[in-house]
Amino acid sequence: MPELPEVETVARGLQGSVAGRRIVSVILRKVDFIDDPSAMERELPGKRIARVERFGKFMLLRLTKDADGNAHAMGSIALNGNSEALLVHLGMTGNLAPHHAEQPLAKHTHVTFALDDGRELRYIDPRRFGRMAYLSGKTLAAELQRFGADPLLVTPEEFATRIRGSKARIKAQLLDQSVLRGVGNIYADESLWKAKIHPARAGPSLTLNDVVRLRKELQKILLKAIEMRGSSISDFVDAEGLAGDYQQHHKVYGRDGKKCFRCGAKIKWTVVAGRSSHFCPVCQRAPRGNASRRKKTKRRGPVGTSKR
DNA sequence: CTCGATCCCTGGACGC
C-alpha cells in the first residue's frame, strides 16, 4: 500500500533520523524477500548510510565506506561506478524505522541493522510483500534503469509518450512501474477521477488534453499527499510511527457506493487490468465497448480500516 | 503485445 507519497514520507523521516549513521552489524531472520541475503551480511557492516532517497516505491539507502564519522564526508557520494545502496520496497505492510536497542522486537521483525549510535534500524513486515537488496555499481544502475519516469519530474511530453505508448488501458499504464515509477492503486484511481478519465480507456485513446490534465492532477495529488504524510489505510505509519492523513481526502478510493463529490452519482467499483478500481460512472465516461467485463458482485473484504 | 489467472503472505472482517 505504500505508494510514492508514503515512501517519500518514510524516506524523509529516515533521512532525518539515520542518515550519517554507520551500520555496525546486520541480523537477518526471515530472508525470503531478500535478493541475496549473504550479500547483505557481507557488505553492509561498516558501511555508512550517506543519505536516504526515494526511487519510485523504493527507498534507496545510499551507502559509503568512509571510515571516519565526519559529517562533511556525507556530502560526497561516489558519482562514478562505485555507488552502492540498500534497496527497500515496503510492499504492503513493510516498515523501516529506528528503535532503541532495548525495545523488544516486534512480531515480524525480519531484519535488524545495529547502528553506531546504539539504535537499531528494524525492518518489520508481516506479509513480506516487500523486497530488500544490496546492490552496487552496474548491477544497481541496471536495476534502477528498469523503472520508468518519476511522476513528479516527468515532462508533459515524456508523460504523453509513455502513457500513450501502449495499447494497455490507462489504469494498467499508471500502475506499470516501467512506465512511471511510484504510482499505485490509490493515486491512480484518485488522479483518474480528478482528470475525469475512465480507468478502462486505452492509453492511445487519450487526447493530448486528457494526458496534460492527467499529469497535472496526478502531480497535484501526489504533492498534496506528501504534504499530508501519505494515506494511512490498513496500518501504514512512517519512520516516526506517525500515520498519514491523506486518506481523508480520497475522492473515490474506498468510496464505492458513496456519492461522487462532483456530481452525486454513486461511485462504482470494478476490476480493471486486474486491480480493484474506483470511479464515477458519470464523470468518467466508459470507453465504447467496455461492456462491463467482469462485474464482481460479491462483497469485498476490508478495503482499509481507515479511521474516518 | 496485452490480458487474466495464479502465487506469494498475513491478518482482519465476515459468515456460520
Added chain:
DNA sequence: TGCGTCCAGGGATCGA
C-alpha cells in the same frame, strides 16, 4: 467463542 473462508495489496510469472 471459534473456526473457516475470503480478500487486500505489488510484483513476478505463465499461458492464452
